[in-house]
Amino acid sequence: MPDDIQLPTALSGVITNLDGVRFCMDGATHLIHTLTGATRLKGRNDEVASILAKYADGKTKLTVMGYLTWGAECRYLSVYHVALAKDVNQVLAGDDIFPWPWIAND
Numbered sequence: 001m002p003d004d005i006q007l008p009t010a011l012s013g014v015i016t017n018l019d020g021v022r023f024c025m026d027g028a029t030h031l032i033h034t035l036t037g038a039t040r041l042k043g044r045n046d047e048v049a050s051i052l053a054k055y056a057d058g059k060t061k062l063t064v065m066g067y068l069t070w071g072a073e074c075r076y077l078s079v080y081h082v083a084l085a086k087d088v089n090q091v092l093a094g095d096d097i098f099p100w101p102w103i104a105n106d
Contacts, residue, residue: 009077011039012063012085017056026071030056032064040076041066051082061085 013034018041028040030052041064043049055062066079 006067008065009068010063010065010088011077012061012088014058014060015041015052015056015062015064016058017053024071024074024076026069026074026076028071028074028076029053032062032077033058040074041079042069042076044078044080048079048082052079055082063088 011032011034013032015030015032018029018031024040026040026042028042029049030041031038032041041052043052044066052064061084063083063085064077064079065081066077069076069078
């Protein structure tokens, strides 16, 4: 994908810290674990980075919005927005419909 195309991308899942030494030198700090696998995350600003750090417990279901970006070696999502997945579900589907029931926090 050319560098000048930015396609907004939303992913829902749980977030964990990206610890240890990695060969991807892109500044990604977290992973979001979705039903289809894990994606590297990097906050676009300090506020987003602090929200990612706050919810990196591997339990809280979140939705992140960002742009897929290629670093030096790896792809990551450059995140500009983070929200609780249940709140995003409510906006998209309303109060009574849960098309993705796995995102509701118990």
